[in-house]
Amino acid sequence: MDNSILPKIKDALAKSNNIGIVVGQNPTLDQMAAALSLYLSLNQVNKKTTVATPENPLVEVSSLVGIDKVQTNLGGDAGDLVVSFPYVEGEIEKVSYTLENEFLNIIVKAGANGLSFDERDVRYIRGSGTVDLLFVIGTPRLSELGELLSGDKLKEAMIINIDNKSENQNFGDIVLVTPQASSLSEQIGDLLLALGLPVDQDSAQNLFSGIVSATQNFQSPQTSSLAFEVAGFLMRKGATRPRETRQEASQFTPKPLESKHVQDSQGVEERLPQRTPRFEEEEKPQPKIDEDKAPLDWLTPKVYKGSSNV
Secondary structure (H helix, E strand, O other): OOOOHHHHHHHHHHHOOEEEEEOOOOOOHHHHHHHHHHHHHHHHOOOEEEEEOOOOOOHHHOOOOOHHHOEOOOOOOOOOEEEEOOOOOOOEEEEEEEEEOOEEEEEEEEOOOOOOOOHHHOEEEEOOOOOOEEEEEOOOOHHHHHHHHOOOOOOOOEEEEEEOOOOOOOOOOEEEEOOOOOOHHHHHHHHHHHHOOOOOHHHHHHHHHHHHHHOOOOOOOOOOHHHHHHHHHHHHOOOOOOHHHHHHHHOOOOOOOOOOEEEOOOOOEEEOOOOOOOOOOOOOOOOOOOOOOOOOOOOOOOOOOOOOOO
16 A cells, blocks of 8 residues: 555545545445445544445345445435335325324325335435545546536545556546555455554444455455455454355365376286385395205306307
8 A cells, every 4th residue: 555645535524524434336246345345444443433335235145234225325415314125116105294292193094006115115214414525436537426426516525546446547636556465355455454443343243245256255356465364354253164165165076196007918008006206226136045945056157058059
């Protein structure tokens, strides 16, 4: 990380009151893990923070801690509370409210066919007010954020652009674009460590899952040394390998060593035992002759007799 950037980010965090963290449409597990881990860490130091995407996250990232905090907007200018529920044309006859025992009751009167949603589908979104610091994670172009940047609430916001894509347009007031990084999660992990921000077990697990996903379980040739360094730090914070990757590792079967084969004179293939190579051949002991049992002419001189035909 560029040492000149770190003091600027520290200063921006110190001066900010409302922080936004956004990613583009259909975020990957790595993008969402990086954004949520930054969100969780800033919440621990009592920073009012909102994390948002243009559309609801896909099921692929549903296992990440804090995914239920992701919104599709950055909230109202004055910190309004928005109650949202699915709407189908003709289902709702009218919406009204009553005051009872110092409570405001919002009444959604159903149409003739009733309501297709229940209380589990109702969402409560509390606006964070005017955002004065915005982290844009893994998004090469601001246009990919859609309606998140509409209105005047981001007009005065300082933008910190964090990405590892070479096609990033380098927008924003502080640009931290590192194409050499193999994942956004390792970038955020490195940033949190450099800033001295807390990394609890939930944040560590999110970041570790993001690194594993982006690097194909550390098998990608583009896996950086920083990924391994940050992964080690995260494991010390309590992160564990996802179950799928552990199962893949347990299913690995080493390839057996090839043995040499030879064919005999009749074409039958025989397997020769493997021989352990040695630097020096051992001297084979010579058989001992028992002179008492040897033939009588064993030790007498031998005379060669040729053929009589020569």
